[in-house]
Amino acid sequence: MVKELPYFAGKEIPQKYLGEYFFNREKELKELKWKLERTPPLNFALYGQRRVGKTSLIEKLKQELEKKNLPIFIKCEELLPLDELTFLENLTLRLLEEYSKLSPLLGVKKTMQDLVITTKIGLEMADLAFWLRFGEKKITLKEALDKSFDLINKISLKSKKKVIIFLDEFQELFAFGDKFLWALRAKIASSQASFVVSSSWHRFKEELTHEKRPFFNFFETYEIKAVPKEEARDFLLRRARKFNLCFDEAVLDKILEVSECKPFYLQLLALKCYILSLPRKKVTLRIFEAALKETIASIPAHLVTGFERLRGRNKEVFLVLCLFDFKKPAEIASKIGLDAKNVIVILARLIKEHDLVKKERNNYFTADKFLKEYVKLQYIDNSGN
Ligand SMILES: Nc1ncnc2c1ncn2[C@@H]1O[C@H](COP(=O)(O)OP(=O)(O)O)[C@@H](O)[C@H]1O
Numbered sequence: 001m002v003k004e005l006p007y008f009a010g011k012e013i014p015q016k017y018l019g020e021y022f023f024n025r026e027k028e029l030k031e032l033k034w035k036l037e038r039t040p041p042l043n044f045a046l047y048g049q050r051r052v053g054k055t056s057l058i059e060k061l062k063q064e065l066e067k068k069n070l071p072i073f074i075k076c077e078e079l080l081p082l083d084e085l086t087f088l089e090n091l092t093l094r095l096l097e098e099y100s101k102l103s104p105l106l107g108v109k110k111t112m113q114d115l116v117i118t119t120k121i122g123l124e125m126a127d128l129a130f131w132l133r134f135g136e137k138k139i140t141l142k143e144a145l146d147k148s149f150d151l152i153n154k155i156s157l158k159s160k161k162k163v164i165i166f167l168d169e170f171q172e173l174f175a176f177g178d179k180f181l182w183a184l185r186a187k188i189a190s191s192q193a194s195f196v197v198s199s200s201w202h203r204f205k206e207e208l209t210h211e212k213r214p215f216f217n218f219f220e221t222y223e224i225k226a227v228p229k230e231e232a233r234d235f236l237l238r239r240a241r242k243f244n245l246c247f248d249e250a251v252l253d254k255i256l257e258v259s260e261c262k263p264f265y266l267q268l269l270a271l272k273c274y275i276l277s278l279p280r281k282k283v284t285l286r287i288f289e290a291a292l293k294e295t296i297a298s299i300p301a302h303l304v305t306g307f308e309r310l311r312g313r314n315k316e317v318f319l320v321l322c323l324f325d326f327k328k329p330a331e332i333a334s335k336i337g338l339d340a341k342n343v344i345v346i347l348a349r350l351i352k353e354h355d356l357v358k359k360e361r362n363n364y365f366t367a368d369k370f371l372k373e374y375v376k377l378q379y380i381d382n383s384g385n
């Protein structure tokens, strides 16, 4: 058996481990649950930086909703949306799977293939299965969309429960273009189910609030942010106690500060501290420093890619922002011999297009502190050559 660790850092926390590793988010859970269970239910859009805990929150919410409702969790990126039709086919397969769970005749273990062959769940299902098998035989996008949403209504009818559909990484569908999005909007609007979509795409909020875009004012938007400090501290300590792990008081503050209470970094730092402290399990400042160094050296790949994609002036401005704690465009401008005006334009690009910079009260910062430290490390290493 795999040994339990005090902390968990990675992608979403798996459902069966939520009890151990998921903390806080009570406000979000309460509000979302209430608004989803009431009638008429609302449609939500959750947004926030990567690894801030959107999918984990959805997993938890799903668990809580399961008692009275029928929540269905769908990861858009797993449905491989190469094109609209493939996406809708895959979506329908997923929904068929849910539908088949409702039919005692079939049992949960039956695979889709069995379903297709035996078609025990009735004529419409046979019809659907046929379409999915011979999908290449011209079906229009409209028909495909109608079928998948019909199936959602069938699931609500048959289960007699409120169906709540979660579409994680919803921004994947934006690649299909506006015509598809308008049609999807109309379908969601008239569906009996509620929809909760989520996305890390930094332009997502803009998409939902821009009056010319298909989903303008459609979802109630909800930002997922870092967790409150006290809750983070309680969580770290609660787990530490279970493992006889002991943090020096100063270390605990450091973890909270450096991670900015973003749950992923919080857990990653604490986990590395734990591992480096073995077998004594006493986390000193020195151990923390070593854990921090390791964390910086192994930041998530999407951050590294984001940085490496930068070219020319964009890269120069970002580098200067990382290397010298400058916050003002004028400071950056004088360092690289550009006009402050131009620097502002570049910074705006780094915010909007690259999601690498953030602006707070006319001061500029790197959006991820760990990337900043990573860049520093790279720069110091490379400049030696
Ligand atoms: N509520 C939470 N409690 C504890 N850890 C969390 C929580 N939310 C997120 N995390 C941490 O962040 C990591 C990434 O979470 P995830 O749900 O995949 O984020 P997102 O979907 O926003 O990218 C998890 O592996 C876990 O370490």
Ligand SMILES: [Mg+2]
Binding pocket: 012, 054, 055, 056, 168
């Ligand atoms: Mg996620």
